[in-house]
Amino acid sequence: MTKMNRRSVLRMAGAAGAMMAAPAVLRAQGAYPTQPINVxxxxxxxxxxxxxxxxxxxxLQEALGQPLVIVNRGGAGALLGxxxxxxxxxxxxxxLCTSSAPYLPLNTLIQGAEFEVSDFxxxxxxxxxxxxMTTAKDTGITSVEQVVEKLKADAGSLSIGIQPASGDLVNMxxxxxxxxxxxxxxxxxxxxGGGPARNATAGAVVDIGMVGGQGFLPLSEQVTPLLVFDSEPRDGWDAPTITDIAGPEAEFVAGSQRGWGVHSSMLESHPDRYQTLLEAIETVSKDPAVIENLQAQDLATEWFGxxxxxxxxxxxxxxxxxHVDLLQGS
Structure with missing residues (x-):
């Protein structure tokens, strides 16, 4: 039997303690991830x-045991990224952390992307x-009915802040x-982008904005919500829904669906790694401390799977x- 001195025993004990302290997901799945993860x-x-x-x-990096490095690759309506x-x-x-809709469909439908939505x-x-549909507090516009009245009398009477070739444009x-x-x-x-369009709306640079509503939450004291394009109230906004105005058959496009993605091919090429990542994201998303932290920043944490x-x-x-004709501007 090999003799072990006190230093060897302490070193082994330290290693065992470090293993016990390692994230549960990492211990269960082995080596992955072996290097920092780019997001x-x-x-x-x-x-x-x-x-x-x-x-x-x-x-998430605590759950996975490796740093996460945020890589911003903006431009061309998310096509470049x-x-x-x-x-x-x-x-x-x-x-990936992206708006899978509407940007992946936009990339493939009108921008000639070399990938398909199903690749994600x-x-x-x-x-x-x-x-x-939103306006700044001091524009004098207080209802969607006022907007309709003004635009029917003169379609150019109000400036509309919007992102081109977007679901918001289709809805407008x-x-x-x-x-x-x-x-x-x-x-x-x-x-x-949505950020600049919201800032322009809140700052009364434009009369009304047609942008994703969740991004307006930090600006709620500066804007008046006029119309929510959904079938039910959202996020406590005091505004009618499109189905309140136009009935249950009202046609509209859902807004941005933001979250975490991988290559579809990963499910077959690295199923064990995919499972590790899936478990880590689910665990973090359901963690009460994470939910409290993100809600304080007006960010969503709900687990849909x-x-x-x-x-x-x-x-x-x-x-x-x-509605590709609307996206193409015809």
Whole structure:
């Protein structure tokens, strides 16, 4: 039997203690991850996806035992970031925090992307956004009825902050058609992202904004919500829904579905690593401390899981394909 001195015993005890302290997910699954994990955010800093990734990162890296590095690759309506992500290995050391809808359908339907929506697999999309028509507190506009009245009399009478080729644009056009407003006369002011469009709306740079409602939560004291494009109230906004105004058959496109994704091919090429990542994201998403932390930042944490998250993306892609003419500006 080999003799062990006191230093050897202490060293082994320290190693055992470190193993016991290691994240449960990491101990259960072995070596993965073996290096820092890059989180590709296909948008510039400051937007919802960027804030979501950075808020989750400290908790997720603790669960996985490796640092998370946020990589912002904004531009071309997320096309540049999504393309960059698809060029990375599907080994789980590069993951994605994105708005799977509407941006993946937009990339494929009108931007000539070299990938398909099905090439992406969403593990969880906790943020299920919705278009909201909004105005600044001091514009004098207090209801959607006022907006309809003004735009019917003169479609160019109000400036509208919006992102081009977006689900918000589709909703604005469908709203115009439903209310007898001349869509060709609408006066749009376009922005490259939701953050700039919201800031312009809250600052009364534009008369009204058509942007994702969840991103307005930190600006709630500066804006007046006018209309929520959903079938039920959302996030406590004091505004009617599109079905309140136009009935249960009202046609609209769901808003951004934001969350965590991987390469679809990873499920077959590295199923064990995928399972580790899935368990880590689910565990973190359900952690009461994480939920409290993110809710304080007006960020979503709800766990929907892969089946629901991918089904929601597919449904949105199908609806957007039906309205591709609006997306293309015809």
């Amino acid at each position: 590709v955010v296909p948008f510039d800093t400051g937007g919802y996806n960027d804030r979501l990734a950075r808020a989750y990162a400290p908790f 999504h393309t960059y992500f698809m060029q990375q290995p599907d080994d789980g050391h590069t993951i 697999h969403m593990i969880n999309t906790p943020s299920r956004d919705y278009t909201m 056009m469908l709203f115009a058609d439903a209310n007898g407003i001349d869509r060709d006369g609408l006066r749009f002011v376009t922005y490259s 892969p089946e629901s998250s991918n089904a929601a993306t597919e449904r949105t892609a199908k609806v957007m394909a039906q």
